Amino acid sequence: MSVTNETTLAELQAAESRLLLQTYERYPLLFVSGNGVHLRDEHGTDYLDLLSGIGVCALGYNHPAINSAITTQAHQLIHTSNLFYHRGTTELALRLTELTGLDRVFFCNSGTEAWEAALKLARANAEMLRSEGKHIGTRFIALENSFHGRTIGSVATTHKAKYREPFMPVMPDVVFVPANDVAALRAAFSNEVCGIALEVLQGEGGINPVTDEFLTVARELCDSTGALLLCDEIQSGMGRTGKWCAYQHYSVLPDVTTLAKPMAGGVPIGAMLCTDAAARSITPGMHGTTFGGNPLAVGVAIAVIDEIKRAHLLDHVNSVGNYFLAQLRSLQSKHDAIKEVRGKGLMIGLELHSADLAKSVLGEMLKRHIILNRTHETVLRFLPPYLITTHHVDQTIAALDELLTQHIGSQFSVVSSQERK
Ligand SMILES: *Cc1c(COP(=O)(O)O)cnc(C)c1O
Numbered sequence: 172m173s174v175t176n177e178t179t180l181a182e183l184q185a186a187e188s189r190l191l192l193q194t195y196e197r198y199p200l201l202f203v204s205g206n207g208v209h210l211r212d213e214h215g216t217d218y219l220d221l222l223s224g225i226g227v228c229a230l231g232y233n234h235p236a237i238n239s240a241i242t243t244q245a246h247q248l249i250h251t252s253n254l255f256y257h258r259g260t261t262e263l264a265l266r267l268t269e270l271t272g273l274d275r276v277f278f279c280n281s282g283t284e285a286w287e288a289a290l291k292l293a294r295a296n297a298e299m300l301r302s303e304g305k306h307i308g309t310r311f312i313a314l315e316n317s318f319h320g321r322t323i324g325s326v327a328t329t330h331k332a333k334y335r336e337p338f339m340p341v342m343p344d345v346v347f348v349p350a351n352d353v354a355a356l357r358a359a360f361s362n363e364v365c366g367i368a369l370e371v372l373q374g375e376g377g378i379n380p381v382t383d384e385f386l387t388v389a390r391e392l393c394d395s396t397g398a399l400l401l402c403d404e405i406q407s408g409m410g411r412t413g414k415w416c417a418y419q420h421y422s423v424l425p426d427v428t429t430l431a432k433p434m435a436g437g438v439p440i441g442a443m444l445c446t447d448a449a450a451r452s453i454t455p456g457m458h459g460t461t462f463g464g465n466p467l468a469v470g471v472a473i474a475v476i477d478e479i480k481r482a483h484l485l486d487h488v489n490s491v492g493n494y495f496l497a498q499l500r501s502l503q504s505k506h507d508a509i510k511e512v513r514g515k516g517l518m519i520g521l522e523l524h525s526a527d528l529a530k531s532v533l534g535e536m537l538k539r540h541i542i543l544n545r546t547h548e549t550v551l552r553f554l555p556p557y558l559i560t561t562h563h564v565d566q567t568i569a570a571l572d573e574l575l576t577q578h579i580g581s582q583f584s585v586v587s588s589q590e591r592k
Contacts, residue, residue: 178182198537205232208556208563210425210542217542219563225544226374226406226518226554229433240474241467248466253459259469266476270415272424273444278464282405282431283320285441288458289427290324290342292445293399294367295452300397307396308363309332314350316376316547319368319403328368330376350376351385360392366399366427367392371417374406374554377547378513378520383421389439390423399426399449405441406518409433410479410557411491413516436475440468484557492516494561495553498568506575508550518555520546521571532574539570 172186178200200218202210208231209217222227228350230237251257264276277288290311297307313319320326326335327342335341348355350373360367367389373379393400402425407417409430419423426449431441437464462468481486496512499521503509510522523529526548533545546552555563 195291200537202293207231207233208559218537218542219566221541221543221553221555222561223554223556223561224437225431226411226432227437229409229411229484230436230475231556231558234436234478236474236478237438237471240471241438241574244467244470250462250465250467252461253463257466257469259466259473260464263464263469263476265471266473267430267442267444268477271428271430271444272419273428274447275445275450277443277445277458277470279441279443279460280439280462280468281320281441282429283322283325283441284460284463285405285429285443286319286325286328286403287322288443289401289403289445290328290366290368291458292427292443292449292453293401295457296397296399296449297365299452305397306362307365308344308361308399309365310344310346310363311366311368312356312359312364313345313347313368313374314370314376314381315347316350316373316379317347317403317562318373318375319371320369320405327587332440343400345489349398349584350379353381353385353388354390356385356392362396364392364396364398366401368401368403370403370407372412372518374518374552375546377522377550378518380515380551386418386421386423390425393426399445401425401427401429404428405431406554407515409475410485410488411516411554412514413485413492415485417515417518419479434475435468435471438468438471440464440472479557488516488557491559491561491564493576494521495519495567498564502572502575503566505572506579507577508578514553517553517555517557517559521551521553523549523551525549531578532571535574536570541567541570543572 180199180311191506201213203213204211208220210220219524248257267276268274279285279288294309297309300307311328315330317330319328321589322344327345329335332345346359349358369381371381390400402418405415414420427445429443434440496514499512503512508523508528510524513520529545536543544552
């Protein structure tokens with residue numbers, strides 16, 4: 172077989188089913204290009220993309236700032252290795268430390284690698300404190316419904332059993348507590364703990380925010396022993412919630428944060444940022460990566476940050492996000508099928524009462540050429556490009572309204588259960 176521009180979706184499906192490790196369940200859609208907030212399939216049909224490649228394509232598709240950074244960088248340098256200097260590392264680190272309020276950066280290539288670095292830093296920090304005579308253990312506290320990635324370390328702090336249990340033993344010494352259960356957090360904490368790990372706004376777990384009180388208590392507990400507070404901002408960071416980091420909606424600064432998904436608009440990159448105090452525990456050779464911080468990825472990340480600033484996209488995310496949330500809430504007052512609307516900025520979850528209905532609505536939205544996804548069974552998740560406008564929101568709300576109205580008339584639930592067969 173050879174793949175050409177004429178190769179059909181069905182042919183690709185057949186080929187992938189025997190060529191690829193079967194890790195993904197894909198939607199039967201084949202995209203060939205994208206522009207702005209739209210993806211185009213092989214028949215030339217445009218889809219409104221409210222998922223942006225799982226929160227990655229924050230500047231949408233075919234963005235001139237990203238295209239130009241890639242071209243410029245390709246003509247200069249793509250890779251040098253971490254044995255040498257290039258200017259981009261300093262330039263991006265200056266921006267990221269300013270945006271996050273943290274002191275130092277470690278660059279890597281994905282979210283899970285950034286999180287892995289955060290876990291290793293917490294262990295190294297505890298080891299350093301022990302060498303200074305303090306009593307501190309190796310345990311992590313993580314939250315129920317968390318998602319932190321898929322390596323043996325990262326997945327150990329990820330709550331979902333399906334992701335963890337086939338690979339046992341994963342990294343030991345992790346306990347999970349229910350999010351926002353301050354008593355459970357206090358009870359789980361002791362000087363055996365080297366880090367408290369959380370997403371201030373859980374993504375995969377269904378768009379669940381932590382409370383002010385919970386985050387404040389987590390900070391105080393860490394301060395009482397020298398354990399590190401690790402905030403995973405891989406999904407919620409880089410402006411997604413209307414601030415550079417979601418923890419900036421609270422009055423707490425973590426010791427460590429992780430960034431990845433939208434950092435370079437789809438070019439793989441991740442970053443772990445930390446305080447000077449925690450960074451003392453790392454010396455040359457202890458940790459590293461071949462590709463991390465390479466000139467191409469770094470150059471694009473700089474362009475993404477500069478474009479978010481130039482186009483005032485944080486303000487835009489706030490205003491269009493508030494509009495989206497308000498429209499969804501008025502939809503909720505109309506449709507009993509909606510359980511809750513949650514989120515901040517352009518990280519939004521619409522929880523329905525039934526997983527089947529959520530699945531059907533998602534399928535029907537795709538048929539109307541609007542892309543979103545479903546997480547935690549019952550939650551429809553929106554992570555659109557920062558460039559969407561109220562016009563795109565109105566289009567989405569109208570489609571959802573129509574679908575949920577049909578559902579009440581129940582023709583739609585009948586149709587979709589037949590189609591599922
Ligand atoms: C996506 C995600 C990760 C993992 O990132 P990858 O780039 O897929 O490895 C970790 N934490 C959170 C909160 C995420 O959303």
